[in-house]
Amino acid sequence: MTVQQTSTLTPTRGAPAQATPSRRRRRAYAELTLISLVVGISAWWLVVALHLANPVLLPPPPTVVRSMVEMLIEGTLLIHVAVSLARAVGGFLLATVIGVPLGIFMGRSARIHAIIDPWVELLRPVPPIAMLPLVVLWFGIGEESKLVVVFYGAIFPILINTIHGVRTVDNTLIRAARALGASGRQIFYLVVLPAAVPSVVTGLRLGAGMAIFVLVAAELLGSTAGLGWLIMDSREHFFTDRIMVGIVALGLVGYCINRSLLGLERKLVRWRPAQE
Known part of the structure; x- marks a missing residue:
């Protein structure tokens, strides 16, 4: 009797090894x-x-680190990062709020897709920089124009990937849910949306990258602060070390945003390992 109890309990000791x-x-x-x-x-x-x-054109890492530390002590680098982050996040969030629901509707409805898709395909190839003259004429050179440019750069990856995620849901899952008596609303919320999340998050990551990419161009519009402005102003004064500081800071901001979205993906889709 004792031997049987011991044999039934021993397998539980091996469970922690699964995480190794x-x-x-x-x-x-x-x-x-x-x-x-x-x-x-x-x-x-x-x-x-x-x-x-030439070390003047390509400063060595210690010079760049020294300049970064000086700017951190002065507080100017944090100001530039905060200003750029506010602009990038603002445009990105606006693109997310519009792009994800619109992508879901276009993915679910062939009619809505037929109405909106021609405009998407017409505007998507146009680079944000080409839109700058019109944006300045319509919105001026204030914060609104920067927000619009970042939004324009970020929305298309989000929209396209959301449409793809909704349209490529496995029909077997949908048929199984119907066989179990699920309603159309239940299928949408319990099957379609969870299955589309990985593609949506991929679109968010691409959109965030584009938001950072476009930010430099957006900050050419009458800015007096921001990482894009820092890079361009340092170029005019030939401060290549500060140019490198701005580039490194942009990369770090983009990296942090990407890691945050990867963490969001892991929480939303625990059954699917997030891509690094």
């Missing part, structure tokens, strides 16, 4: 990321040290 491969993958990913950064920065430093590039 996942932890190993995360550790390996972190190690590869660190190695990549070290190799890249070392190569940059080596190029300057061997005089393969």
Whole structure:
């Protein structure tokens, strides 16, 4: 009797080992990321040290770090980051609020898709920079114009990926839900939306990247602060170290936004591992 009880309890000890491969993958990913950064920065430093590039045009990493620390102590870098982040997030959120619901409607309704899709395909290839003259004429050079330019750059990836996510839901899941007696509304909320979330989040990540990308152009419109303005102003004064600081700050802002969206994906779709 005692032997039987022991044999039934022993399998539970092996349960924690199931998480080991996942932890190993995360550790390996972190190690590869660190190695990549070290190799890249070392190569940059080596190029300057061997005089393969003019240090005035390509400042070495210590010079850039020193300038970044100085700007952090002065508080100017944080101001530029805060201003740019507000503009990028504002345009991105506006694109999300409009792009995701519109993409769902277009994905679910062939008529709505037929009405709106021609305009999407007409405007999508036009780069945001080409829209700057009209945006200035319509909205001036204030914050509204910057918001519009960022919105224009971010909405199309969000819209297209949302449509794709809704349209490519596995019909087997829908038929199974109908067989179980689910209503159309239940199928939409319990089957279509969860299945479309990975594609929607991918669109959000692409849209966030485009928002950062377009931000530099948007901050050419009468700005006196922001990372894009910092880069352009430093170029006029030939402060290449500060140009690099602005570029690094933009990259870090984009990286943080992307990691936040990956975390959102993991919470919304626990059954599907998020892509790094």
